Amino acid sequence: MxxxxxxxxxxxxxxxxxxxxxxxxxxxxxxxxxxxxxxxxxLHWYQSLMHNKEILNALKNTVSIAILATLFATLIATCGTIGVYWFSRRHRVALHLINQVIVLNPDIVTAIGFMALFGFLQMTPGYLTILLSHIAFEIPYIVLSILPRLKQMPPELAEASMDLGATPWQTLRYVIVPFLKSGIISGALMGFTMSIDDFVITFFNAGNGVETVSTLVYSMARRGINPEVNALSAMMFVAMFLLLLVTNWRSIHGKEMQ
Known part of the structure; x- marks a missing residue:
């Protein structure tokens, strides 16, 4: 060609x-x-958007859930991936297989599974159930982002740190986590965007009175899309694009400094 x-x-x-x-x-x-x-x-629709309490409330829920879910999921995934790394090969393979099954599982099955679980636990669908389900479905993806970076880490690095007098906590904080930083940031960004974008799992676990941008747009589409949604979507795209640019710039700048 x-x-x-x-x-x-x-x-x-x-x-x-x-x-x-x-x-x-x-x-x-x-x-x-x-x-x-x-x-x-x-600019009428942007001005109107700033006064639409329904959309602004949905946006607030979406962003707050995405931020909280990403923070908790990243922490759990990072600790879990590091912990699994020190298991025997057989146990690592088994746990990674379980993690991949969750990733490949259709969203509709995951959504119904969470709905059934929360029903069994007698939890009222709402903000908390959405947050918990987002944390759970983000973790496997963040693990897949951190794992390749962790495999690049020399096994002797942590051993050398502790041989020089560092405690396990100091080794984790000053040696292992900085080494995994790029994978952790990439995984967190992936989890954040997936949470912002999710509809199926959110829809089945939202309950009454709690709306996110995706569920609100779905309900609005059934009665006619409001042009304010175009303005909201444009603003969200620009925000995510700028976040991606900043992250890539920091990554490139960090490599140059090294």
Whole structure:
């Protein structure tokens, strides 16, 4: 394949992937409510969004759940992955297999499973059940992000640290965790974006009175999408894009400093 054809292929590929996002952002500045016709540039829907308590409350729930779930899931996944690393090979393989099964499990099965579990525990569906389910489904993905980095760590590194007088806690804090930093950050970002994006698990465990952006958009779609959703989606995309840029810049800058 010639260089020109490769460039054309990449251009068409990225155009196909990003065209829906570009259209969404453009129509978030449309003055009219019609989704298929441009009626003029306006910031009306952004201004209206700032006064829509329903959407703002859903956004608050979405972001707070994503942040809390990511913090707890990252902590649990990091400690769990490090702990499993020191198991025997047979036990490591068995636990990694269990972790992969959870990742490959369809979302609908996971959602119904959580719903059944919370029902068995007599927990009222709401904010807490969403948070717990998000923590649980994020952990396997964060483990898969940390594990390759952990396999690159020389086994002698921790032993040398403790031979030089460091306690196990000091070795974990100053040697192992810094070595795994890139994997931990990547896993946390993955978990955060998955929590923001999740609909199926959230929908089955939200209950009445608790809305996230995904469940709110679903309910609004059944009665007609409000153009304010375009503005909200555009803002969320830009925020995640900037977060990704900052993370990559720090990663590249950190490598250059080394």
């Amino acid at each position: 010639s260089k020109g054809l490769r460039r054309l292929f990449l251009f068409l590929l990225y155009a196909f992937l990003y065209a829906p996002i570009v259209v969404l952002i453009v129509f978030s500045f449309n003055s009219g409510q019609t989704r298929g016709a441009w009626e003029g540039f306006s």
